[in-house]
Amino acid sequence: MAEPLLSVQDLSVSFPSAAGMVRVVDGIGFSVDREIVALVGESGSGKSMTGRAIMGLLPHHAQMRAARLSFGGQDLLSLPASGWNALRGNGIGLILQDPKYSLNPAHKVGRQVEETLLLHTRLSGAERREQALDMLHKVGLPDPKRVYSSYPAALSGGMGQRVMIAAMLINRPKLLIADEPTSALDRELQSQILALLRSLTEEFGMGLLLISHDLQQVAQFADRAVVMRGGRIEEELASADLANAQSAYTRALWAARPSAKTYGTRLPVYGAGA
Numbered sequence: 001m002a003e004p005l006l007s008v009q010d011l012s013v014s015f016p017s018a019a020g021m022v023r024v025v026d027g028i029g030f031s032v033d034r035e036i037v038a039l040v041g042e043s044g045s046g047k048s049m050t051g052r053a054i055m056g057l058l059p060h061h062a063q064m065r066a067a068r069l070s071f072g073g074q075d076l077l078s079l080p081a082s083g084w085n086a087l088r089g090n091g092i093g094l095i096l097q098d099p100k101y102s103l104n105p106a107h108k109v110g111r112q113v114e115e116t117l118l119l120h121t122r123l124s125g126a127e128r129r130e131q132a133l134d135m136l137h138k139v140g141l142p143d144p145k146r147v148y149s150s151y152p153a154a155l156s157g158g159m160g161q162r163v164m165i166a167a168m169l170i171n172r173p174k175l176l177i178a179d180e181p182t183s184a185l186d187r188e189l190q191s192q193i194l195a196l197l198r199s200l201t202e203e204f205g206m207g208l209l210l211i212s213h214d215l216q217q218v219a220q221f222a223d224r225a226v227v228m229r230g231g232r233i234e235e236e237l238a239s240a241d242l243a244n245a246q247s248a249y250t251r252a253l254w255a256a257r258p259s260a261k262t263y264g265t266r267l268p269v270y271g272a273g274a
């Protein structure tokens with residue numbers, strides 16, 4: 001059988017502390033193919049560090065090791081720095097929680113959406129503009145030309161997040177990692193953005209690793225869920241089974257119904273240490 005798009009085996013991430021190295025990701029393994037896999041778990045369980053490890057974007061003082069980390073059959077553990085740059089430009093895209101921190105306020109939207117084309121292709125300015133307008137249209141923005149020449153401050157949160165998605169998809173990555181891509185938005189907008197990510201994932205034949213607090217949303221939009229607790233994998237299950245999970249931890253997450261307000265706070269899970 002062919003190897004999955006992304007394969008992670010025995011991945012650990014540690015940080016130095018006064019008491020020695022602390023493992024925040026502790027020997028986890030999972031895979032993502034052309035499907036939507038959700039990485040869920042309480043705050044501090046290691047979801048973001050897992051996503052960043054896959055992108056080669058860990059904080060500089062973090063230490064990482066893995067038995068295997070491969071993407072499209074390519075071994076990422078032996079990749080030189082230039083290979084990581086190419087990978088981030090062409091192979092894997094990352095969307096973060098809040099477009100306010102991801103879009104540069106000093107540059108117009110069009111330039112930011114086109115940036116990866118500028119870095120990784122030889123397209124002309126006119127060709128880049130055409131592709132950017134096409135992608136702004138694909139992510140459901142009305143009047144792409146106006147958005148193209150706007151500054152981020154002129155956009156609402158939902159529009160900003162659509163722009164981020166356009167910027168990430170313009171080079172047609174094979175895998176998208178979306179770290180809480182909607183937690184700064186209201187519920188109605190969250191559903192719209194997740195539905196958009198889902199349809200684009202299918203249209204482009206991508207894999208999507210969706211990092212989320214919100215299990216009820218995950219049940220609606222993902223194919224499978226990997227549940228993290230204290231840096232380990234508590235269980236892995238089909239999204240359809242989340243409502244009836246065996247693990248008490250997963251059931252507590254299911255009942256917790258997080259919101260933008262509770263983002264970053266610890267969920268009330270019985271005595272669970274991170």
Ligand SMILES: Nc1ncnc2c1ncn2[C@@H]1O[C@H](COP(=O)(O)OP(=O)(O)OP(=O)(O)O)[C@@H](O)[C@H]1O
Nearest residue numbers: 015024042043044045046047048049050059264274
């Ligand atoms: N730069 C850092 N230095 C030391 N420890 C860190 C650093 N960044 C994160 N950690 C620790 O790593 C652990 C995992 O963090 P991570 O950000 O992956 O959690 P998370 O599951 O994404 O949480 P959230 O749902 O709140 O985003 C946490 O205990 C956190 O305190």
Ligand SMILES: [Mg+2]
Nearest residue numbers: 047048049179
């Ligand atoms: Mg996180």
